[in-house]
Amino acid sequence: MVVASPTCIQNEKVLPIDLPIVDLSAERSMVIKQIVKASEEFGFFIVINHGVPHDTIIAKMEEASFDFFAQPMDQKELAMPAGDESFGYGCKNIGINGDMGEVEYLLFNATIAQLSKTISNDPSNLSSRVSAYIDAVRKLACEILELMAEGMGVPDTLCFSRFIREVDSDSILRVNHYPHNNNNNNNNNNNNNNKEGCKDGTDKSSSYNHTKVGFGEHTDPQILTILRSNDVGGLQISLGDGVWSPVNPDPSAFFVNVGDLLEVMTNGRFVSVRHRVVTNSYNKSRMSIAYFGAPPLHSCIVAQPLMVTPERPSLFRPFTWAEYKKATYSLRLGDSRIDLFRKC
Numbered sequence: 001m002v003v004a005s006p007t008c009i010q011n012e013k014v015l016p017i018d019l020p021i022v023d024l025s026a027e028r029s030m031v032i033k034q035i036v037k038a039s040e041e042f043g044f045f046i047v048i049n050h051g052v053p054h055d056t057i058i059a060k061m062e063e064a065s066f067d068f069f070a071q072p073m074d075q076k077e078l079a080m081p082a083g084d085e086s087f088g089y090g091c092k093n094i095g096i097n098g099d100m101g102e103v104e105y106l107l108f109n110a111t112i113a114q115l116s117k118t119i120s121n122d123p124s125n126l127s128s129r130v131s132a133y134i135d136a137v138r139k140l141a142c143e144i145l146e147l148m149a150e151g152m153g154v155p156d157t158l159c160f161s162r163f164i165r166e167v168d169s170d171s172i173l174r175v176n177h178y179p180h181n182n183n184n185n186n187n188n189n190n191n192n193n194n195k196e197g198c199k200d201g202t203d204k205s206s207s208y209n210h211t212k213v214g215f216g217e218h219t220d221p222q223i224l225t226i227l228r229s230n231d232v233g234g235l236q237i238s239l240g241d242g243v244w245s246p247v248n249p250d251p252s253a254f255f256v257n258v259g260d261l262l263e264v265m266t267n268g269r270f271v272s273v274r275h276r277v278v279t280n281s282y283n284k285s286r287m288s289i290a291y292f293g294a295p296p297l298h299s300c301i302v303a304q305p306l307m308v309t310p311e312r313p314s315l316f317r318p319f320t321w322a323e324y325k326k327a328t329y330s331l332r333l334g335d336s337r338i339d340l341f342r343k344c
């Protein structure tokens with residue numbers, strides 16, 4: 001439901017709307033209906049009463065992440081990717097094709113065995129907190145994917161979640177730290193005591209004094225994303241035609257994005273949501289943690305047979321996740337990858 005008229009930010013329309021909220025503790029058949037409706041309409045919904053423990057999992061992960069980003073740059077740089085690796089610390093550069101954002105981040109391979117390699121200097125025991133966090137959000141992602149399959153009437157309700165349950169699933173965890181946008185740099189957030197900018201020749205204190213893109217618009221290539229942030233906003237989802245809806249921050253909730261692969265597996269019934277993060281005018285950093293549930297590299301991605309009918313023939317050609325991932329990394333952040341796999 002529309003609650004406000006559009007306002008212009010950087011020549012684009014921002015239209016706050018009520019985004020779907022799903023209470024996972026509510027009656028099952030209602031939860032299923034809400035999830036399916038939201039995935040078809042927006043490819044996005046907010047999950048509350050999700051069962052992931054706050055104190056032992058979420059708060060510990062967030063605390064260790066803030067500790068990591070608060071370190072001096074030379075310490076953070078020890079976690080920069082080596083060689084062909086893409087996991088580890090990054091600052092402003094997103095991907096390998098020149099995309100930039102007002103963000104620093106940590107990327108983890110969500111395969112447990114890989115975690116300890118990412119961070120060698122790990123004073124706050126970040127790696128073990130990451131493992132516990134991944135375990136919890138993977139379970140949540142599986143639960144949601146199984147509810148989705150049930151809601152679509154698919155007899156094999158594990159048809160989507162099976163991919164991310166595999167031990168060699170190519171899932172990723174990303175921790176994004178968006179330094180705040182105010183220019184007096186008074187650091188009233190204790191967790192943001194890193195005064196050193198990224199080593200790209202820019203001065204962070206002067207480059208953060210007006211709204212900028214924190215993480216440019218894109219869809220997530222994987223199956224499902226489970227995102228959580230602190231109480232600082234910035235996330236916006238696309239409503240189409242250049243209109244964006246801000247997502248109110250809610251640290252007690254998870255934000256769920258349908259990814260490209262789920263759009264393909266539902267033969268276009270669920271939509272992969274375009275989203276972005278803009279820098280905020282809060283006097284505090286935004287910290288978001290995103291789990292991207294992906295299949296193993298060799299998995300063949302094809303629409304569920306039930307979703308292909310004479311009236312709705314299959315929209316995409318079959319492909320492997322490895323093929324899709326290769327296409328993803330050959331393109332810019334905002335490019336549409338899914339279109340490359342559409343049947344003519």
Ligand code: GA4
Pocket residue numbers: 086094095096097099172174218219220221222292328329331332333
């Ligand atoms: C967007 C979603 C995830 O953050 C990510 C990103 C990845 C990266 O940062 O390395 C990509 C981007 C994301 C899609 C297009 C390519 C690859 C940056 C980029 C320009 C980790 C992912 O899987 O795809």
